[in-house]
Amino acid sequence: MKKLLVALLSVGAVLSGVVFAQAELDLPGGTGGLESLRGSSLLEETRNADEMKKIPREQSLETDYVYQPPLIPHSIRNYEVTKDANKCLSCHSWKNAKDMGATKISVTHFLNREDAVLADVSPRRYFCLQCHVPQADAQPLVENDFKRVESLR
Ligand code: HEC
Ligand code: HEC
DSSP: OHHHHHHHHHHHHHHHHHHHHHHHHHOTTSOTTOOBTTBOOOTTSOOOOOOOOOOOOSSOOOOSSTTOOOOBOSOOTTOOBSSSOBTTHHHHSTTTHHHHTOOOOOGGGGBOTTOOBOSSOOGGGSOGGGTOOBOOOOOOSSOOOOOOOGGGO
16 A cells, blocks of 8 residues: 555656646746737747727717816827927917817816916826827727716716
């Protein structure tokens, strides 16, 4: 009985050694069975970038909750927003919006954090892309059962 047990144990040890060695062989450069939201690709391979998402122009996607920053219904490629220049305001400022046929930024964009109304865009609303993102024709990466608030349905 004891002999049998020792025999079984040593067979087991040898087998697990084989499995372990195999796993080790699989690992270098492999993904170890992991997959990210962008799919799996090996470390030393450069994966092709996804295609650029289309920006549906014909309509602005509706907002899903009160106070949602509206999505941007146009491309923003090469629009500079830095401390020196703000391309968005060349169309959306109160001064330019009419001529450019764009929506004016709303009064909330002039409030500072004490709720005082400033004469120009509030610094906390200066970096537009902190809140506004371009709308895109894209599928959710993970399942999402978020529902639009009752009042906007
Ligand atoms: C060349 C002018 C121009 C520039 C520059 C521009 N926009 Fe626009 N934007 C428009 C126009 C015109 C519309 C109205 C919808 C349309 O026709 O695409 C619009 C619509 C929007 C809307 C939707 C407004 C609403 O009422 O739903 C948002 C948000 C917006 N733009 C944000 C931005 C941001 C942020 C930037 C800078 C990254 C920017 N825009 C740069 C012209 C411009
Ligand atoms: C801190 C977040 C935030 C930042 C930064 C911000 N916005 Fe907004 N924006 C909002 C929200 C929230 C709304 C919707 C509620 C409202 O009108 O205030 C909005 C509304 C708008 C609208 C629609 C106004 C209307 O009358 O329907 C435009 C256009 C817009 N923003 C453009 C801009 C531009 C251009 C900038 C940069 C100069 C900017 N926003 C920066 C949050 C932001």
